[in-house]
Structures are given as C-alpha cells and as structure tokens.
Amino acid sequence: MRFVQFSEGTQHGLAVENNGVLHGMTANEPGYPGSLQQLIAKGSAALQAAHRVLSSSRQIERAAIRLLPPLSRPGKIICVGLNYADHTKESPYEQPDYPTFFPRFASTLIGGDEAIVRPKASEQLDYEGELAVIIGQGGRHISRANALEHVAGYSIFNEASIRDYQFKSPQWTIGKNFDATGAFGPLFVSADELPAGAKGLGLITRLNGEIVQQGNTADMIFDVAELISVLSEALTLEPGDLIVSGTPAGIGWARKPPLFMKPGDLCTVEIEGIGTLSNPIVDEASIG
Structure with missing residues (x-):
C-alpha cells in the first residue's frame, strides 16, 4: 500500500x-x-x-x-547519526558501538516539493538523504526478533542540517532543527511492500541532477530491527513515531571545497522501492 x-x-x-x-x-x-x-x-x-x-x-x-509530510505531528522523531561507516569516516568522529540518537521536532517538517529554507543565520545548509521508519505497533522492551512487527511502513527523509550550528556544541540538536529543514515524504509505503527491514534498497541523493550520495540500506551499521530494539530499552515507542535512520557518505560539509545547498538549487532523494523526495532551496531572507 x-x-x-x-x-x-x-x-x-x-x-x-x-x-x-x-x-x-x-x-x-x-x-x-x-x-x-x-x-x-x-x-x-x-x-x-x-x-x-x-x-x-x-x-x-x-x-x-x-x-504534505506523511505524518504532520509525529509523537517522536528520533534521528540516528553515524549509521553508515563510510559517512563516519568523512566525519570528525570515531565509529560508535552504540547508536547515536538525537531528536528532531515536528515543527521542522515540510513535504515533497516544498522549499527547504536556508536560514538567515548561516550559509552552511547541507543535505542528508535517509530512510524513514514509521512505527505502527508501539511497545517497550521490544526484542530484535520481534522488532519488525512494530513497523507500519517506510518513507524518505532529507535531514537538511545547518553544519556550523551543529558543531557549536557537543549536542547536535540545534543544527538539526532549523525551521523548514526536515523534508519528509511524499510517499508512505507499507512494510509488506518492501524487503524485511527495508534492507538492500539503493539510496541516491542528487543536487541539481548530480549524484552526491549513493548508498544502500544494507550498509547501515544498526539496522531497523536493532534501532527499534535499542530505542525501546529506554523509550515506549508509539504508533506514528518516526525513526530517521542515518545517511551514507557524500555530505557537502566533508567535501573539499565544501558543497552547501543554496537558493535556486534542487535536492532529490531517491530510495529504491519507495520513490523520490524532491525539494527546491530558498533563502529565508527572500520569504520575509
């Protein structure tokens, strides 16, 4: 469906x-x-x-x-950092042996074709194509063996990040939560239409038609089942909660010279079997 x-x-x-x-x-x-x-x-x-x-x-x-985003007000949006080894290598961090979780807020969400806004405060607007996991059946202390029974379906996320604000402190939250930077959708695909755990799906991010990220969900260090199981050790997951599962290598911040999104750009994220999320870039100053 x-x-x-x-x-x-x-x-x-x-x-x-x-x-x-x-x-x-x-x-x-x-x-x-x-x-x-x-x-x-x-x-x-x-x-x-x-x-x-x-x-x-x-x-x-x-x-x-x-x-519109498939879900307008998810109860929880939990993002995962450093979940692809190639991305960790291009970052200033060592590969963690426990998932790197951080929150994103529903007020940042936008839908397909809607503009991602580069804020007045920074020009370091970066792209991150990611698989989005939507929880169906809630629960706590969910075993890895049963975790995929708790997934309603999947979608696409472009977790646009303001890099200089992300690195202002050890916590990434501010840089990941500027208004109109959480592109989400447009399609919700039920779990039964995809491989178990959405494993083995190609993921491509394009900026103005050029491939800037190319990965596969099979390369996630912590797969969907593991993320659900580990999160539920601490949190009661609820129907409609959203897990944004991490991005592969190729982010603009790690390039030399850096490649940041600017007004007039078009960023698309395509995930095999799910579809394509496309968003133009505008400047906050231009929209008052």
Missing part, C-alpha cells in the same frame, strides 16, 4: 498511489477514512480498509494539490 497526504485548497486529504496515479478524497468528503496518522494508530486493518475505499475514489491531480 502506498499513501500520500495532501492539501487541496483549505482541505487536507489522503490518497493512494498506484503507478504514479493518485486516487483519494479530502476530509470534507463523505467516507473520508481519516489521516494517515489516525489510521496507523488504529492498526493494519484500518490501513487496508482505507486503501480499498480510496482506490475507488476520484483521481487527484498533482498540479492541484500540495504534498
């Missing part, structure tokens, strides 16, 4: 995607099944029922809608 959250005029809506064609409805239409976040909380049967209803609904024209 492949879902897209969108807005059409003043109304939010939900659609299913099949071979590039969207069918769906908005919240003011009879039979609207609810938001994706509500459906995930209800469980897989609710997602399947919504998919059936939406598949027979009207066609949604892409030109008439605004793409």
Whole structure:
C-alpha cells in the first residue's frame, strides 16, 4: 500500500498511489477514512480498509494539490547519526558501538516539493538523504526478533542540517532543527511492500541532477530491527513515531571545497522501492 497526504485548497486529504496515479478524497468528503496518522494508530486493518475505499475514489491531480509530510505531528522523531561507516569516516568522529540518537521536532517538517529554507543565520545548509521508519505497533522492551512487527511502513527523509550550528556544541540538536529543514515524504509505503527491514534498497541523493550520495540500506551499521530494539530499552515507542535512520557518505560539509545547498538549487532523494523526495532551496531572507 502506498499513501500520500495532501492539501487541496483549505482541505487536507489522503490518497493512494498506484503507478504514479493518485486516487483519494479530502476530509470534507463523505467516507473520508481519516489521516494517515489516525489510521496507523488504529492498526493494519484500518490501513487496508482505507486503501480499498480510496482506490475507488476520484483521481487527484498533482498540479492541484500540495504534498504534505506523511505524518504532520509525529509523537517522536528520533534521528540516528553515524549509521553508515563510510559517512563516519568523512566525519570528525570515531565509529560508535552504540547508536547515536538525537531528536528532531515536528515543527521542522515540510513535504515533497516544498522549499527547504536556508536560514538567515548561516550559509552552511547541507543535505542528508535517509530512510524513514514509521512505527505502527508501539511497545517497550521490544526484542530484535520481534522488532519488525512494530513497523507500519517506510518513507524518505532529507535531514537538511545547518553544519556550523551543529558543531557549536557537543549536542547536535540545534543544527538539526532549523525551521523548514526536515523534508519528509511524499510517499508512505507499507512494510509488506518492501524487503524485511527495508534492507538492500539503493539510496541516491542528487543536487541539481548530480549524484552526491549513493548508498544502500544494507550498509547501515544498526539496522531497523536493532534501532527499534535499542530505542525501546529506554523509550515506549508509539504508533506514528518516526525513526530517521542515518545517511551514507557524500555530505557537502566533508567535501573539499565544501558543497552547501543554496537558493535556486534542487535536492532529490531517491530510495529504491519507495520513490523520490524532491525539494527546491530558498533563502529565508527572500520569504520575509
């Protein structure tokens, strides 16, 4: 199942995607099944029922809608740093033997085609293409063996980072939480459509059409099951929580000279079997 959250005029809506064609409805239409976040909380049967209803609904024209993040207000957004060995090598850090977790806030999220904003405070706006994991069944003390049963599906994330602010302190949180830097979506793909743990999927980030990152989810040091199990040692995971699982090598900060995103650029992240997330870059000064 492949879902897209969108807005059409003043109304939010939900659609299913099949071979590039969207069918769906908005919240003011009879039979609207609810938001994706509500459906995930209800469980897989609710997602399947919504998919059936939406598949027979009207066609949604892409030109008439605004793409939204699959989840607008995840309860928790937990990011993972240094989860690909090649990326760790290009960073100033040693490879950790425990996942490097840090938070991102829902107020930073934007959808597909929406502009990532380079802030007034810095010109060091960097890209990070990543696999996003959406929790379906919550829980605590989840075993690695059972962890994938807790995944509702997957999406794409571009964790745009403000590098000079990231390195102002030992904690990365500020540099990872500027407004309009968390590009997310547009597609939510249910876990049953992908290999277990979304393993073995090619990931490519392009800046203005040029490949700047190329990796594979099989190369994650801590895979999806491990991340869920380790996180649940400390946290109760809840339906709709989001794990942003790390980025491969090729970030702009590590290049010589550095390659940062600037107004007028277009950044796309493509993950095999999921789709493509595309976002233009604008300057905060230009939008007042």
